[in-house]
Amino acid sequence: MTDTTTGRRPRGRPRTTGARNCDRCGRSTGKIRIRWPDGDIWGICFHDATRTHGSCHQCGQHRLLPGRDGDRQLCRPCAGITTDLDCHRCGREGEHHRRGLCTRCTLRDDLNALLLPADGPATTEAARIVDVLATMDRPESIHTWKRNPKVDQRLRGLGDGTIPLTHDGFDEAPASIAREHIRELLVHHGLLPRRDPDLARFERWLQERLDSIDDPSVRRPVEQFARWHHLRRIRRRVGQELRGAVHTSKQEITEVSRFLTWLAERDKTISTCGQGDVDEWLASGPTTRHAIRTFIVWSGEQKLSSKLAIGFRQPRSGRLITQDDRLDLLGRCLTGEPDTLPYRVAAVLLLLYAQPLVRVAAMRTEQIQVAPNEILVLLGKEPAAVPEPFAQLLREHLGARPNLRTANTEGSPWLFPGYRAGRHLHVQSIMDRLRAIGIDLLGARNAALRDLVRQVPAPIVATQLGYSHQVTQRHAELAAEPMSRYTAVKSRR
Numbered sequence: 001m002t003d004t005t006t007g008r009r010p011r012g013r014p015r016t017t018g019a020r021n022c023d024r025c026g027r028s029t030g031k032i033r034i035r036w037p038d039g040d041i042w043g044i045c046f047h048d049a050t051r052t053h054g055s056c057h058q059c060g061q062h063r064l065l066p067g068r069d070g071d072r073q074l075c076r077p078c079a080g081i082t083t084d085l086d087c088h089r090c091g092r093e094g095e096h097h098r099r100g101l102c103t104r105c106t107l108r109d110d111l112n113a114l115l116l117p118a119d120g121p122a123t124t125e126a127a128r129i130v131d132v133l134a135t136m137d138r139p140e141s142i143h144t145w146k147r148n149p150k151v152d153q154r155l156r157g158l159g160d161g162t163i164p165l166t167h168d169g170f171d172e173a174p175a176s177i178a179r180e181h182i183r184e185l186l187v188h189h190g191l192l193p194r195r196d197p198d199l200a201r202f203e204r205w206l207q208e209r210l211d212s213i214d215d216p217s218v219r220r221p222v223e224q225f226a227r228w229h230h231l232r233r234i235r236r237r238v239g240q241e242l243r244g245a246v247h248t249s250k251q252e253i254t255e256v257s258r259f260l261t262w263l264a265e266r267d268k269t270i271s272t273c274g275q276g277d278v279d280e281w282l283a284s285g286p287t288t289r290h291a292i293r294t295f296i297v298w299s300g301e302q303k304l305s306s307k308l309a310i311g312f313r314q315p316r317s318g319r320l321i322t323q324d325d326r327l328d329l330l331g332r333c334l335t336g337e338p339d340t341l342p343y344r345v346a347a348v349l350l351l352l353y354a355q356p357l358v359r360v361a362a363m364r365t366e367q368i369q370v371a372p373n374e375i376l377v378l379l380g381k382e383p384a385a386v387p388e389p390f391a392q393l394l395r396e397h398l399g400a401r402p403n404l405r406t407a408n409t410e411g412s413p414w415l416f417p418g419y420r421a422g423r424h425l426h427v428q429s430i431m432d433r434l435r436a437i438g439i440d441l442l443g444a445r446n447a448a449l450r451d452l453v454r455q456v457p458a459p460i461v462a463t464q465l466g467y468s469h470q471v472t473q474r475h476a477e478l479a480a481e482p483m484s485r486y487t488a489v490k491s492r493r
Contacts, residue, residue, distance in 0.1 A: 024068060037080040038068050050085060050095035064093035097143075107143055108134040114152065115159035125165050125191060129158060132189045150178040158182075167195060171204070181420055188421035197423075198242040199234055202249065206231065209253065217269045218260040221304060225295050226253050228302075241362040243427065255291040270305045278308050319443040326351055326447045329439055334389050342416055342425070343433045345397045348390050350434070350441070353379060353465055354448035357434070357441065361427040363415040365401075368394060380466035450479045 021028055023039025033046040041049070049066035056065060057072040067079020076085065076093075085093050087102035097103040111130045133142055145151055154173065157163030163173050170183050170192075186192040206226055213219040230249040234242060259281055263273055278296065282289050292310070299305040321329075330351050333344040349355045349363075359379075369376040369383060375391040376383035386394060403417045403425075414424035431441060449472070452461050458472035465472075 104139045321443040
């Protein structure tokens with residue numbers, strides 16, 4: 001049909017007029033998907049009906065329940081539905097995906113075509129990859145995922161051997177989210193050995209950083225500092241949360257590179273650097289330049305430089321939210337619904353126990369100790385009690401953790417499982433969601449810690465919440481300052 005005003009034919013499918021109604025839900029629609037004994041059914045209701053399984057209210061058999069009799073769910077025979085919903089290969093009941101086959105069977109066919117050779121025997125690893133992906137809890141999500149051209153390319157590479165089934169083979173392939181998602185699935189299912197992804201990313205970043213430095217007088221001390229100090233320290237901590245350590249290491253290595261380049265432009269090296277050079281560098285730039293302090297101390301210990309001095313950067317006074325605001329946020333997260341359950345739990349761990357969100361994101365389920373009459377949470381060296389109603393909120397979360405079906409990770413050890421197999425939820429995702437509901441993250445943590453050291457001795461807070469004694473003692477001193485000022489003013493009257 002041509003538009004008489006423009007002379008052009010409209011693009012795409014014509015819009016439906018919504019002249020008919022679905023007899024199951026009553027919504028207006030332009031197209032009826034199927035007609036069953038209870039009336040005309042549109043696409044969404046048909047989709048739901050062909051994915052509902054349970055015990056039939058009439059015959060009691062456990063099977064697909066597409067039929068309805070009022071509020072009762074019925075199997076096909078009891079509902080009088082004659083539509084063919086049996087997979088012609090495996091016999092599983094459900095909507096046909098292609099040529100009379102269910103979604104899972106067509107997924108296996110597609111994966112076989114991608115990964116297994118048309119002629120000749122398939123490798124054991126390729127056949128195992130097919131089994132892993134084809135048996136996931138939600139085959140529809142894998143169908144959608146593999147439509148991504150990069151996913152298709154990586155799977156074909158694994159099948160024909162152009163991408164070796166090793167971490168080095170994956171590292172050589174172009175970097176992409178698809179590459180890392182496939183890697184993590186294979187690690188989770190034992191087809192690749194486990195390795196710490198943060199350590200691996202840091203090693204790649206470090207090599208790229210070193211390769212970008214042309215001057216040997218700059219590169220040599222940077223490489224020594226990076227490998228002997230930072231890389232060795234990070235490797236010792238494998239198995240713990242590494243993102244904070246990696247971030248700090250990158251910042252220090254970057255600032256050291258800039259400092260040594262600045263020296264080289266003045267025909268100096270770290271061995272000829274004097275105290276005046278260090279002072280000038282710090283005074284002539286942003287405060288991030290203080291990140292060279294560890295390097296200055298280290299280079300002196302390694303006899304690479306003379307004894308140079310650089311003080312600690314003085315922290316700015318910390319932000320605080322008021323106690324009323326903190327209690328209001330706690331009440332909303334415990335009894336209301338400002339966000340979904342996992343993010344409410346994360347918010348309470350911040351607001352009640354002053355836990356940094358980097359640490360919250362990496363918590364494991366084993367840190368929650370459930371007993372018949374109480375729940376304990378292990379945040380430091382000793383477990384801390386969990387009061388109601390947070391205890392009940394934790395029970396609900398443990399019974400319904402998210403993302404367990406997306407990557408077939410039913411055995412995930414994480415309290416907050418991520419979207420990728422074997423990974424926890426990214427800390428940035430938690431930060432963004434909590435900021436969206438109005439939480440000042442730093443102010444909330446400082447307020448919680450300040451309140452805790454008012455009620456409990458600082459050393460006990462440090463032991464139970466995983467803080468250093470210096471941090472809790474500093475907050476105890478800050479918490480006491482307003483009272484000491486009040487006492488001093490009162491004594492002068």
